[in-house]
Amino acid sequence: MTLTELSIKRPSFIIVIFTILIGGGLISYNQLSYELLPDFSPPILTVTTTYPGASPATVESQVSKPLEDALSGLENISEVTAFSLDNASVMLLEFKASANIDKVLEDAQRKVNNMQNALPEGAQTPVLAKIEPNASPVLQVSAVAKNMSDRDFMELLDDQILPQIKQTKGVAEVQVIGGEKRELRVNVDKDKMKLYGLSLAVINQSIAAANVEFPTGKLKSTEEQMTVRLAGKYKTVADLENLILTTNGNSPIRLSDVADVVDGSKDQITVSRFNGENGVGLRIKKQSDANAVDMSKATKKRFKEIEEKYASEGVHFTIATDTSIPTIESVNAVIHDLELAVLLVAVVMMLFLHSLRNAFIVLISIPASLISTFVAMYLLGYTLNLMTLLAMSLVIGILVDDSIVVLENIYRHLQMGKKRRQAALDGRNEIGFTALAITLVDVVVFSPVVFIEGTISDILHQFSIVVVVSTLMSLFVCFTLTPWLASRFAKEVKLNPKNPFQAFLMWFERRISIFTDQYVKLVGWSLRHKIITGISIIAIFIASFATMGLGIVGQEFVAQGDQGKFMIKLKYDKSTTFEENNATTYEIEQMILAQKDIVDIVFANVGGPSSGMGAASFGAENKSELTVKMKPGMQKKFPTIKYMNAIRKKIEDKYSGIEVKALNIGMVESEEAPIEIFLSSDDHDLLIREARRLKAAILAMKGAKDPTISTDDITPEVRIELDREKMGQLGVPIAAVGMQLQNALTGNDDAQYDEKGQEYDIRVMMDKFDRKNVDNINAMTFTANDGKQVRLSEIATVSVENGNGSLERKNRISSTTIRSYVLGTASGTVSASIEKYLSEKPLDKNVRMTWGGEVKRQKESFGALGTAMGIGLILVYLIMVALYDNFVYPFVVLFSILVSLIGAILALNLTSSSMGIFTMLGMLMLLGLVAKNAILIVDFTNHLKAEGKSTYTALLEAVRERMRPILMTTIAMVIGMIPIATATGSGAEWKNGLAWVLIGGLTSSMFLTIIVVPMMYYIVDRIKARFTKKQVSVAVTED
Secondary structure (H helix, E strand, O other): OEEEEEEEOOOOHHHHHHHHHHHHHHHHHOOEOOOOOOOOOOOEEEEEEEEEOOOOHHHHHHHHHHHHHHHHOOOEEEEEEEEOOOOEEEEEEOOOOOOOOHHHHHHHHHHHHHHHOOOOOOOOOOEEEEEEHOOOOEEEEEEEEEOOOHHHHHHHHHHHHHHHHHOHHHHHEEEEEOOOOOOEEEOOOHHHHHHHHOOHHHHHHHHOOOOOOEEEEEEEEEEEEEEEEEEEEOOHHHHOOOOOOOOOOOEEEEEEHEEEEEEEEEOOOOOEEEOEEEEEEEEEOOOOOOHHHHHHHHHHHHHHHHHHHOOOOOOOEEEEEEHHHHHHHHHHHHHHHHHHHHHHHHHHHHHHOOHHHHHHHHHHOHHHHHEEEEEHHHHOOOOEEEHHHHHHHHHHHHHHHHHHHHHHHHHHHHHOOOHHHHHOOOHHHHHHHHHHHHHHHHHHHHHHHHHHHHHHHHHHHHHHHHHHHHHHHHHHHHHHHHHHHHHHHHHOOOOOOOHHHHHHHHHHHHHHHHHHHHHHHHHHHHHHHHHHHHHHHHHHHHHHHHHHHHHHOOOOOOOOOOOEEEEEEOOOOOOOHHHHHHHHHHHHHHHOOOOOOEEEEEEEEEEOOOOOOOOOOOOOOOEEEEEEEEEEOHHHHHHHHHHHHHHHHHHHHHOOOEEEEEEEOOOOEEEOOOOOEEEEOOHHHHHHHHHHHHHHHHHHHEEEEEEEEEEEEEEEEEEEOOHHHHHHHHHHOOOHHHHHHHHHHHOEEEEEEOOOOOOEEEEEOOOHHHHOOOOHHHEEEOOOOOOEEEEEEHHHEEEEEEEEHHHHHOOOOEEEEEEEEEEEOOHHHHHHHHHHHHHHOOOOOOOOOOOEEEHHHHHHHHHHHHHHHHHHHHHHHHHHHHOOOOOOOOHHHHHHHHHHHHHHHHHOOOOOOOEOOOHHHHHHHHHHHHHHHHHHHHHHHHHHHHHHOHHHHHHHHHHHHHHHOOOHHHHHHHHHHHHOOOOOOHHHHHHHHHHHHHHHHHHHHHHHHHHHHHHHHHHHHHHOOOOOOOOOOOOOOOO
């Protein structure tokens, strides 16, 4: 008993199965969480080591190189990049896609722990972290307390508020920008210190030695025992001031005699402002498995609780950006498209099937297949994101395909006068094989995507698996539910011209009949004039591909889109102080905020670390960034890119010395420049020379914007050349000089001050008047062996030179990176211009070049998708071979795929879309969808030939009989795509290109396949007949 017979004869079986599937689906749907994109975490680790006071050259030789040597041997590592900056080393370790990032993190941590002793004394412990796309903050918040001083609020925030925020479900970390932190400053007066014959080292030792707490033991007697604790920690600032450093005769010399002790704040090197008002900036990141939407809701609720709790202090939180909002908007937009698509498909069904009852039989396959798919999504741990929902919207047309083909055939049997049950059985049995072929072709096209590796793989996996599962479900529906419903409810509708709706249906039917007759004539003509038809189609094919050379269709990884949000990055001269940076940035903020009609929010981050994905977690005193959000819907009036560039020009005109960059913030907030070129060479001067030449060339290219060289910034550097001979004679050790200089300029914060269980740093350093210029360094004194004071100018030459602002190494070779943003064009177009320039004027042979960033991902992804298409084609062919038990006829089906590309490319040109990862995905989908029309014709022709008809007659008959299901399925698919193609709003720019490719490809294939397939079938049959020397009745003149 076949599955269909079982369904018709024992309907309870089907009712039980679908009740379980749909019940399970609805339960699973409520368990699924929302996110913008699947979690695609590229296997990258960062190793960050802070080395206060060190120049980039020192950081490179003492920190970056030893770490590089230790970590280069890790398993599965593909690239090691080391950035040596002022005060810090940042390393990026990139691994192969197959690497298990958590295991790699453990191995790397072990290697770092083993080599830590090789790092210089002042360097802090290296911090390892994973780079995750979901690590960009979900919420950026400004916190203020109206009734408290900045320093007290920072204490309250650290001690009480932050722990409460961190306890919120889903919160991974809270990054703090700005705010004043308490610190006790011991500002040493150089002249007084010299007068009493003291050194900084002595002062430090004295402060540390008098600030200890010892657990000394226990007092025991027969009755009781008590712990004895020596409380030697400083309790007040006066304790510190009265500390006796040494005695001069009978009079003690106290700390207050040589230094000012101030209960103050740490040097401020970051400031956060919201719409011009100072506050403490909080960046709240989610845990990698948490749901952004839920986390955002829970955190906002927690903010309200905290505001109520600390109402007397005037604590208030303002949310500057919330990335969960576009997520919800995108998801809602896709659900809206989905509903529209179902509605439009229903209208098409009504037109073709003449009654609501018949249309309902087909439409039931949509919810039955989709709701069952939620079970698979839940079991696989997927979420409701742009990719899975997009797959569901696009698959609607495919889901009704099988049921249309089956029901249409059952309907044909009803018209022959059979009873419902018999018509349902015969109709399904006759076409079952074809339905299986159509579905399997759709499925195998997506199966190679599952094996793709790289950044793109996770994005595509979820898309493909949702398509595959729902398509297989639709096959199950068309074998069980559709025939059962048809055997109970299907009826042949006799159209009544008196009923206005049915009169319209009769008119529609006549149009289809006329269209079919004309097309059959056209097919007959093309079979008789094969050469002319063939040449015409080849010409159209070549012409459509030639349009790709016109430059209308660009290339990019994913479209950024317009969210009405952008970032202005300001970089001042290296010698700029933080105070100057802060003052100028504030002026720029006010200039932007003055445009009240357009601008909603300006969130300023002065000197703090960057927020986007892939950004180094280090701020700099000469850098600032402003996140600007336009008023809702303003981007329709003033496109973000235009407005952003107008603001940028205004800043550049008014403040000439500032380097200004402007980036459009799209769906994924990324700091990364789309164009990244890595150059490496052993010869550093040659490397910089070639990099400058390439940068100049990029600057002149259309669409390239703000090219920069990562290591081409010069920093003024004070260089101290020691005279070892003199130092040896005077008995001044080099280490002592180094330690004292570090102590004087950076400060020593080894000692802590304890108050109510809270510890605050005690920083001992030179008074700021004694560390202003080079003369102050020359005048520094050191104690020689005989106790005499020696000035630094006596034992060293102090000069001012230009040093590197940063250094970079890639895979243990000196390297530099050229980064460029793009404007008004796709990144692929700019990278093609760069490649063209380099082919004409190549780089020096000692300089190696590799692509990075979006271009690298684009090349990888396009390559991977290209491979998937190739494998998809082979699999389609193999499935056909298995179905037809013939190696020749499947080639006929493959020809239909080529003609669909004509429409796809024309559609891209007409809508001036870019060729990106989503449009490539559309092309992949086309392979399966288009083969369907050809399968219907080839399958029916084989049936008719088996009945003894000639090839020519069979082909024309097949076109006539199969025209209706071809029109039905194609129109349903195209109409279902229209809402997605014309969608606007969140995430629309990703979906549009994909839908246009499908609409173009399906439309061209609908018209051309019906000509190309019979023609190719006919030719193949003739060749086959000639080879087998059998007399096949190929009577062109018959009929």
